[in-house]
Every structure is written in C-alpha cells, then in structure tokens.
Amino acid sequence: MSSVIARALAMITIVFPSYFDWNAEQSVVKSTAFPSGSSDSALHLAGLVLARGGSKGIPRKNLVEVNGRPLVGRAIDAMIESQGLFQAKLRKYLDKDISSLVFQFSISASLLYRCQIAFKSIWVSTDDEDISNWVRREFSEDVVSIHKRAAYTATDSATSIVAVLEFIASHPEVDAVGLVQATSPFVQPTYLKEAATLLQNQHYDSVFSVTRSHQLRWSRMENHVSNKHVITKPLNFNPKSRPRRQEWEGEMVENGMFYFTLRHVLVNYQVFQSENSGYVEIPKHHSMEIDTMEDLELVRCLAAKFDKRNVETNLNMNDSAKEL
Numbered sequence: 349m350s351s352v353i354a355r356a357l358a359m360i361t362i363v364f365p366s367y368f369d370w371n372a373e374q375s376v377v378k379s380t381a382f383p384s385g386s387s388d389s390a391l392h393l394a395g396l397v398l399a400r401g402g403s404k405g406i407p408r409k410n411l412v413e414v415n416g417r418p419l420v421g422r423a424i425d426a427m428i429e430s431q432g433l434f435q436a437k438l439r440k441y442l443d444k445d446i447s448s449l450v451f452q453f454s455i456s457a458s459l460l461y462r463c464q465i466a467f468k469s470i471w472v473s474t475d476d477e478d479i480s481n482w483v484r485r486e487f488s489e490d491v492v493s494i495h496k497r498a499a500y501t502a503t504d505s506a507t508s509i510v511a512v513l514e515f516i517a518s519h520p521e522v523d524a525v526g527l528v529q530a531t532s533p534f535v536q537p538t539y540l541k542e543a544a545t546l547l548q549n550q551h552y553d554s555v556f557s558v559t560r561s562h563q564l565r566w567s568r569m570e571n572h573v574s575n576k577h578v579i580t581k582p583l584n585f586n587p588k589s590r591p592r593r594q595e596w597e598g599e600m601v602e603n604g605m606f607y608f609t610l611r612h613v614l615v616n617y618q619v620f621q622s623e624n625s626g627y628v629e630i631p632k633h634h635s636m637e638i639d640t641m642e643d644l645e646l647v648r649c650l651a652a653k654f655d656k657r658n659v660e661t662n663l664n665m666n667d668s669a670k671e672l
C-alpha cells in the first residue's frame with residue numbers, strides 16, 4: 349500500500365516538477381532590453397567552475413570549507429541540483445520495479461523537460477591534484493568532468509576569460525558556458541536554472557547575476573585649487589534631494605555569482621557580457637562573495653543560518669550523483 353502511495357506521489361512530482369522544487373528561495377528574474385538572436389533549445393550549455401590550486405588572499409581557497417563543504421563542492425552541488433536530480437533519484441527508485449510504461453514515459457518526459465533548462469555537461473577546470481582528487485572522490489565521471497587546466501591560465505594574474513577560452517578551445521561541442529564562481533557560496537540551483545532558461549529561451553547572448561543596491565556612492569577627488577585636501581563628489585544622487593529607498597529602485601550591481609555566455613561572444617569578443625545581456629537578480633543575503641579571510645569568517649556564520657536546508661539537500665544529492 350505504502351509503495352502505491354509513494355508511486356502516486358512520485359508520479360505527481362514528475363508531472364508537475366516545478367511545484368516540488370525544494371528551494372523555496374526565489375530570485376527575481378528580469379532582463380535588459382534588446383532581446384534578439386536565434387532560438388536554440390538544444391544548446392550545449394556547459395557548467396564550469398574555475399578552481400585553481402594557488403590563491404593569495406585565502407590559501408587553497410577552493411578547498412576551504414563552509415558548513416563542512418569545500419567552496420568548489422558547493423558550486424558543483426548547486427549546478428548538479430539545478431539539473432533536477434530529484435527526478436533522477438525517482439527514476440532509480442522506480443526502475444527497481446518497472447510495472448508501468450506510464451511511469452517510464454513520465455520520467456523520460458520529465459528528464460527531457462529538465463534537460464532543456466539545465467547544463468548538458470558540468471566541468472571543473474583545475475591545475476591542482478588535490479582539487480581533482482576531491483572532485484573524483486565526490487562525483488562520478490559521468491556527472492562531473494575534470495578539465496586539466498593549463499598552467500598559463502592559473503597564475504595570479506590570469507583572468508577568468510583566458511581560462512574559459514582555454515577550456516572551450518578543447519571542447520568544440522560546447523555552445524555556451526555557465527561559469528559559476530566558487531567564491532559565491534550561497535549560489536542556489538534555482539538561480540542557475542533561471543539563468544539557463546533565460547539564455548536558452550529568451551535569446552540573450554549572456555545572462556549574469558546581479559544584486560540590487562541602494563548605496564549612495566561618492567567619488568574621491570584631489571583638490572587641485574588648494575592642493576591641500578581630498579574632496580568628494582556624489583556619483584549616483586543629488587545631495588539636495590537624497591533618494592529614499594521606497595522611491596528609488598536602486599542600481600544593479602554585478603555580484604560575481606555566475607556568468608552564462610554564448611560561445612561566439614566569448615570567442616569573438618573575449619567578454620562575458622555583451623549589450624544583449626539579461627540578468628538574474630539575486631537576493632542580497634545570498635550575494636556575498638568571498639575575497640578575504642574576513643569574508644570567509646562572515647560567510648561561515650551566515651551559512652549556519654542560510655544553509656540548513658542545503659546541507660540536507662547536499663547529502664541527498666551527493667548520494668544521487670554517485671548513483672547515476
């Protein structure tokens with residue numbers, strides 16, 4: 349009897365997957381003007397984490413743990429979960445006793461639906477043996493692939509665009525890259541799904557993550573007249589009519605969580621964003637980036653609060669990733 353109920357629940361979950369996304373946290377999806385271009389739902393979108401071994405500010409940054417999970421792992425977890433592993437888990441459960449073609453059909457349909465909005469492949473590009481070993485221990489090869497990152501792209505001065513170009517040069521099958529930065533520990537599967545959907549269905553060249561800011565910004569200027577002191581100048585407001593939050597929509601600030609970009613933009617212009625870019629607005633409490641040891645400490649405190657459900661989810665999900 350309980351198995352009948354379980355099957356019924358599974359069926360409902362498969363047919364109406366969006367109701368069962370356990371990440372209740374919803375980001376606001378908006379986009380800039382200029383949608384254009386061609387529609388290609390069969391785009392090979394590769395999820396990519398750049399994880400070099402060396403780092404100055406925080407030694408071995410990609411392997412430092414937040415809530416018991418290395419930063420590189422947190423990024424990969426979100427990418428995998430954005431693919432709808434919940435459905436994959438159900439498939440395994442149902443495969444144990446194939447009693448209905450309807451179930452099989454529903455699962456395939458659901459997976460196809462998911463495929464359209466998820467990564468076709470997930471990659472970690474690294475020059476570091478410890479990172480490679482950690483990834484290989486945690487995820488099977490058919491779930492996460494490792495790209496052996498060239499040394500020249502992993503120096504202190506190498507830019508991300510150089511590393512991404514080096515990655516795609518050896519992967520001609522990749523049509524677009526969803527670069528997820530491990531330094532944004534609160535990345536959620538729903539945000540990645542939204543970015544992938546915007547890129548694939550809304551005809552953008554790129555989609556990246558932003559946070560809304562109501563900060564009043566000032567510039568700093570040398571006072572050339574008296575040559576004595578530095579003066580300030582407002583950049584985004586008029587001091588005579590200081591904006592109030594309620595009346596000001598604020599500004600969109602790039603938060604570094606992710607950059608999804610079509611191959612031709614990366615290759616031809618060597619940029620992550622073009623003028624035909626959409627964005628996903630990330631809630632402020634998930635937007636923190638780790639640059640310094642202080643950021644790391646702060647993030648660890650915040651993770652204890654924001655992470656609860658994710659930790660449980662990660663445990664389940666890693667099991668599924670290995671099982672696939």
Ligand SMILES: CC(=O)N[C@H]1[C@H]([C@H](O)[C@H](O)CO)O[C@](O)(C(=O)O)C[C@@H]1O
Binds near residue numbers: 508509604607637
């Ligand atoms: C894709 C990309 O350009 N990533 C760059 C990020 C983002 O500019 C930043 O995360 C935005 O907030 O900054 C760095 O980490 C940095 O300045 O040390 C270098 C890195 O190459």
